[in-house]
Amino acid sequence: MAQNSILLRAVSHWRKDAGDWLSGSFDRLPETVRVNPLRADCDWTEGWLKGIGSQRIAWFSGPGSAWALPFDRGSAQGDVKEILKALHETGRLTRQEASSMLPVLALGAEQGDVVLDMCASPGSKTTQIAEHMGECGLILANEVVNSRVNMLVTNVQRHGSRTVAVVHHDGRHIPRVPESGFDRILVDAPCTGSGTTRKNPDVWGKWLPSGGRSLHDLQLALLTKASVLVKPGGRVVYSTCSLDPVEDEAVVAEVLRSSDAMSLLPVSPLLVGVPGEEGRADWPNLNDDGGPSDEDFPESMLPPKEPGISEQLARCMRVWNDSIDGGGFFLAVLEKSTDAPQRPTPEIQSFLRPEDVKPDPENSPQPLSESMASSIESAWGALPDDLWLRGKRLLLSTPEARVVWESERSRRGGRTRIPGSRWRPLKVMHLGLSAAQLHGGEVERVVAGAARVLGPHLPSASCEVDGALIDNLLEEGNALIEEGHGLEGVRGGWILIDSQNGDCVPVWVGERISLMLGGAERLLLTLQRGLTINQNNNE
Helix, strand or coil: HHHCCCCHHHHHHHHHCHHHHCCCCCCCEEEEHHHHHHHCHHHHHHHHHHCCEEEEEECCCCCCCEEEEEECCCCCHHHHHHHHHHCCCCCCCEEEEEEHHHHHHCCCCCCCEEEEEHHHHHHHHHHHHHHHHCCCCCEEEEECHHHHHHHHHHHHHHHCCCCCECCHHHHHHCCCCCCEEEEEEEEECHHHHHCCCCCCCCCCHHHCCHHHHHHHHHHHHHHHHHHEEEEEEEEEEECCCCCCCCCCHHHHHHHHHCCCCCEECCHHHCCCCCEEEECCCCCCCCCCCCCCCCCCCCCCCCCCCCCCHHHHHHHHHECHHHHHCCEEEEEEEEECCCCCCCCCCCCCCCCCCCHHCCCCCCCEEEECCCHHHHHHCCHHHCCCCCCECCCCCCCCHHHHHHHHCCCCCCCCCCEECCCCCCCCCCCCECEEEEEEEEEECCCEEECCHHHHHHHHCCCCEEEEECCHHHHHHHHHHEECCCCCCCCCCCEEEEEEECCCCCEEEEEEEECCECCCCCHHHHHHHHHHHEEEEHHHHCC
């Protein structure tokens, strides 16, 4: 099928050695992963990967690390399969195709930035951005499709970052919140996926040039919106897993044509060691047989006639499947000039009072009330910064989330000012790290994913213990309360801190001490500590 495909005929118009590309576009992809540097035990994860024969991906410039495993995607077996699954489920690593890691490396997000990931689901790039930002900044991870929002929230929660807020909008019309704009924007645009044949073999039989033309206007609208929302001096990365210039250079050229404030940065210096080629300034119009077409197409799909734009397109990068031994990708890095003209300021016609504005939905994350903050501080002996409440769950975020929530905004083109202290018009579906469960309006327990983050800072909800007790709990699932445990008079959720290495384990203290860890987390801690789970008591 591939040798007679329309896609191969199209590629023959984009490069002379289409046969070399074809030979590198068949085999299943290797399993590739990214190690989360925000986890305290990331060195152990890297050691395990080395131990099974994985190879570090040399061009990956971090933070963290990326690895090619010694087997094809989805073909792990036995204990390796179970441990790999547990590492992914607990956020210690993320399974991600290697080429898909490139856009975030080019984005260059930094701690404290406010970032928009415009087309974020399933979330691998969102979590990669979060690893660049540590515990400072805010990422608005946007997704328009309902079912994909759920997938995005699941992957963000699995990763355990504090910096992500999941929002639900059509990227072409996402509200300008914050009004000051974004430091970085990633537009990983919907595309025909012509570079994904090793992952999606169906592409061979389905791909047509008309598919790229049908998506061109959407891609252009998304990148145009990003060029409006980015701050002066800020950066936008436009990427696709398509090889078709109509979805790639044509989109970028039209944005350059429509905005004097935007220019292209060379991608190659940002991705040292990546085997990419320069973007192109010329391409043929193709019909659905894969051959040259005499049909008239819109100017935005044609090679640019302006020399200034044509010359800039060489700064883009196309990564071919056969050159990187992975998926094909296209990247462009646009920067808004620091002296870009400010948005026109319309005459303000009205200021709305807080009571005149529809409140956020009840399930939106909200800052703690004074009474809730007092209750938490009483229970924990301390009140961590940047806590939010959503339903019966406490969330841990960043100062930048509060800044965005408090900021003023506008509607009617800026003529009506809206007070802050709300998310609206943003539709926020999730915020930050899930920290604790509430019951009856009071803290019930810290959840496992936040135990290491919060445990050392909660004097009335944690204590140091000898590592032997934690070993016993990991092996057996529960233990008797004995003198010297420091748990006299304790009832309910608690965090045990290993006095030797700082491991933090959530437990429930009743008549006995019961381990409150999921199977994946328990498996990994058991392996790290050189133990064996008693299967008769495995929860």
